[in-house]
Amino acid sequence: MEGKRTIHPTAVVSPSAELGEGVWVGPYTVIDGKVKIGDGTRLEAFVHIRDYVEIGRNCHVFEYTSIGGPPQDHGFGGEVTYVRIGDDVILRENVTVNRATGEGNATIIGEGTMIMDACHLAHNVQIGRSCTFANKIGFAGHCEVGDYVVAGGLTGFHQFVKVGSYAMVGGLAKIIKDVPPYSLVDGNPARVYGLNAVGLRRNGFSQEERTLIKHIYRVLYRRRGTLAEALAEIDERWAGDERAALITSFARSVKRGLTPWAKSGGRRETEE
Numbered sequence: 026m027e028g029k030r031t032i033h034p035t036a037v038v039s040p041s042a043e044l045g046e047g048v049w050v051g052p053y054t055v056i057d058g059k060v061k062i063g064d065g066t067r068l069e070a071f072v073h074i075r076d077y078v079e080i081g082r083n084c085h086v087f088e089y090t091s092i093g094g095p096p097q098d099h100g101f102g103g104e105v106t107y108v109r110i111g112d113d114v115i116l117r118e119n120v121t122v123n124r125a126t127g128e129g130n131a132t133i134i135g136e137g138t139m140i141m142d143a144c145h146l147a148h149n150v151q152i153g154r155s156c157t158f159a160n161k162i163g164f165a166g167h168c169e170v171g172d173y174v175v176a177g178g179l180t181g182f183h184q185f186v187k188v189g190s191y192a193m194v195g196g197l198a199k200i201i202k203d204v205p206p207y208s209l210v211d212g213n214p215a216r217v218y219g220l221n222a223v224g225l226r227r228n229g230f231s232q233e234e235r236t237l238i239k240h241i242y243r244v245l246y247r248r249r250g251t252l253a254e255a256l257a258e259i260d261e262r263w264a265g266d267e268r269a270a271l272i273t274s275f276a277r278s279v280k281r282g283l284t285p286w287a288k289s290g291g292r293r294e295t296e297e
């Protein structure tokens with residue numbers, strides 16, 4: 026009923042779990058005690074929400090999804106860690122989301138994100154807002170993903186990899202280096218093939234903005250010299266531009282090196 030919780034008689038819900046108004050709990054779903062679920066969220070059949078999970082408002086969790094399982098990490102010692110999921114998130118069938126490792130840390134999914142069938146988010150993964158991930162993607166521990174990122178099915182993300190906002194990753198890709206913002210990446214091993222032009226248009230980037238980003242990447246990838254020198258040139262030429270700032274701040278933060286350019290002349294194979 027509108028405004029009231031609906032719990033199927035076969036569901037097992039701890040009396041200490043905190044369920045908001047309008048929450049719908051399907052058949053044979055299990056909700057542990059240290060759980061918070063926001064208003065209007067719907068859990069389909071056979072879902073398991075484990076301890077230390079917080080789910081926002083108006084989310085939709087489909088059959089056989091498991092959220093909050095202990096991290097698959099030899100270093101985990103039973104410490105209190107979390108899964109935190111924002112509002113309006115969709116988790117399709119068979120998704121698994123593990124808690125973080127390290128006292129007080131969290132695995133996070135940002136608001137408005139859709140994660141499709143059988144994807145796995147390992148411990149300490151950080152997902153931004155309004156991302157879309159197709160079927161059977163695997164995120165290893167400590168991956169960081171920005172906002173509005175799209176990735177195709179069966180893609181594998183190496184542990185500690187970072188993916189910049191507005192990037193698109195093709196299906197079956199093997200991501201072992203950091204993916205810069207606004208880029209289009211594909212392959213095994215992955216390479217940058219240009220800008221995510223379709224995604225940028227869909228998110229309101231003008232032709233002038235897309236052209237500016239393209240010029241910035243020409244400096245970043247094709248300028249002779251070190252990465253530090255390329256970043257200094259970008260800072261000088263596009264001082265105060267938020268798109269340039271996003272690219273340079275990302276490049277300065279990389280831990281695994283930037284994904285190299287597919288064409289001849291792209292040379293940023295490792296961090297410089």
